Amino acid sequence: MREEDSNWFAKWEEEFPKPEELMPLSQTLITPDLAIAFDIPNPTSPNPQNKQQQTPIVQSSQPNSSAEFESGELNGPGGGDEPARTLKRPRLVWTPQLHKRFVDSVAHLGIKNAVPKTIMQLMSVDGLTRENVASHLQKYRLYLKRMQGLSNSGSGGSNAQSLSGADPAMDNLFASSPVPAHFLHPARGNSDQFMPFVPHHHHMGVVVGHHPHVQQQYRQFGSPRNGHFEHPFLSRQQSQQQVQRMGTSGHNGNYVEDVDSAATDVNGRKVLTLFPTGDD
DNA sequence: GAGGCAATAT
């Protein structure tokens, strides 16, 4: 019982956006079927008054069979009554924010408890599946490993070092969130710290976008898209900020669409964007 | 079944 114990929770809370802040932006979970079926409402006449659906109960959501409203046309096999069955969920887009939540969860869970299931539960992100987390966790571990090998300079911190030529694959995303020091080296003398497990439930909005065609979301640095130069980090943040503005403006309940890093798709590739509306 | 990880697929 150190003084830290009394602090971790406060910090943990602080990092999260308030429900009120989430409200304007968060949409209820738009089920793939629904989104696809309706092809997402047009941006100019969105749903001005969207209701938010809170789930006060802690639940590992397996939103895989809830809504099944067909748009009327259905060639469905059999009769066309059954709920969504073999529908594929869109690819999950790991925004820096979402990943931050991921990292926070892992950090607070401790290495031992940081397994896909628990992480997923702690994150409490609607629509997030165990597989999503598992896949990302795998990559994240590789990232950490890579970094341990290169952790020479005495930055004393745990930040992304130079990334050049190695595996610049995911560095961009991962570098955007602070990596707890204990991650880099196994607990020493510290058995483990377990958490009381407090089910914080913040609702994250889910946006499914159907975009014409955008290629890479995370472009190389120094490549301005609309004639504006920006930093890699900023560019990402700005993209998100744009999204937020649209929502907070209250004018248009616009779904993410124009934003390059928002819900986008390459020729029919649907993308799921869960975004928290909070700080970075 | 759940997890970890490498390979492979989209």
Add this chain to the structure above:
DNA sequence: CATATTGCCT
């Protein structure tokens, strides 16, 4: 290219 999926193992 970022995720998803699969295979094989513990």
